[in-house]
Amino acid sequence: MAMIGLSEGSLAPEWASRYPAHARGAIRLYGEEFHRDPAAVYWRLRTVHGPVAPVLVDGDVPAWLVLDYREFGQVLASPAYYTRDSNAWNSWDLIPADWPLIPMITARDTAWFLTGDEHDRRVAVLADGLGTVDPFELRTACERVADDLIDGFAGHGRADLISQYAELLPLRVATALLGLPPADSTAIVADLAIVVNGGPDAVTANIRLRDRLQAQVTARREHQRFDVLSRLVTHPAGLRDGELLEELQTIFAIVHQATSAWIGNTLRLMLGDPRFAATILGGRRSVGDAMAEVLWEDPPGATLTGRWTVGPRTLGRYRLGAGDLLLLSITAANTDPTIRTTAEVHHRNQAHMAYGHGEHRCPLAGQEIGEAIAQAAVQILLDRLPDIELATPIDRLAWRPSLWLRSLVDLPVVFTP
Structure with missing residues (x-):
């Protein structure tokens, strides 16, 4: 699962036991390599992992990134299976009090x-x-x-x-x-x-x-x-x-x-x-x-913050555990090749996910x-x-x-x- 040229994280043992898929070369969604060209990272993640990819956020904390348009809509339209309540996260016990993403994902x-x-x-x-x-x-x-x-x-x-x-x-x-x-x-x-x-x-x-x-x-x-x-x-x-x-x-x-x-x-x-x-x-x-065009190609809100699995779920190619954290990439969903027509025609419709x-x-x-x-x-x-x-x-x-x-x-x- 390794990706040459992208920054791979190394999970601490307590994380690796809970997230075995992330222990095999999950990609960091932070740092210079990612921010230089996130669209290229999303394309390569989709190529290797399909519609949902194991990734690491600040501090090498594991999460699942939803990439494809269909799965993006599926998660957001199914609150009974993917809750907005951050209390459902199965990893709060491993999160330090000064973790920088707490204000972004805490309900x-x-x-x-x-x-x-x-x-x-x-x-x-x-x-x-x-x-x-x-x-x-x-x-x-x-x-x-x-x-x-x-x-x-x-x-x-x-x-x-x-x-x-x-x-x-x-x-x-x-x-x-x-x-x-x-x-x-x-x-x-x-x-x-x-x-x-x-x-x-x-x-x-x-x-x-x-x-x-x-x-x-x-x-x-x-x-x-x-x-x-x-x-x-x-x-x-x-x-x-x-x-x-x-x-x-x-x-x-x-x-x-x-x-x-x-x-x-x-x-x-x-x-x-x-x-x-x-x-x-x-x-x-x-x-x-x-x-x-901006709403399709460079949407202001690039990623939606947390949803959490209510119970074990299969999404894309992976089996997610109860309480796993999901992030949803608006940018990746909008550029999903399965929904793209020619760019000029594509930008004229309103089916983008920029508004959620x-x-x-x-x-x-x-x-x-x-x-x-x-x-x-x-x-x-x-x-x-x-x-x-x-x-x-x-x-x-x-x-x-x-x-x-x-x-x-x-x-x-x-x-x-």
């Missing part, structure tokens, strides 16, 4: 992890609240925020479109839609960036963030307004403050990470790929075409808002700076070393001031 009190009736209750609140966003109001907010951000660097002739644009615009638009005052919005955006990016100040920033969000929730309970937050607070399902805070933080995290990455990945394609870059003014390929699948699929209202924000961000930037060009060749742009998120470290550009 929290939010719709992203909940199942059944409680999941449906939370999603109904979010869908109803987000579903009332007026498209004209949303576009106006996007234009205002985009123009403000572009004004900040337009006179310099150069910019980093990730840190100065893509990472900031979705959060500022989201806080505007929620109806947060500008001063509070600025502070919340700053703390959210610290929390999402991690680091020594993340815990303190998270405390400030929750305090500020709680103050806004309390204010809406006392005095309703015509904004999304008021609709969430007053929804008939009656979310308690703690529940609402968890959902708000999840919304912000998704907006910050997924929508920002979608903007950055689309701009990379528009500015660096000859199929798009040569026709920005000619218009043969649109922003919408680039956005659709099953009961935890992103609500339609959330999809529409994210798409509207990303499309406006790209269109407005290209309209304002028509001669914008990459300052670095597209093949030298660096991707963040993340299994979960497909996003650029930076996107340096130059243009006429």
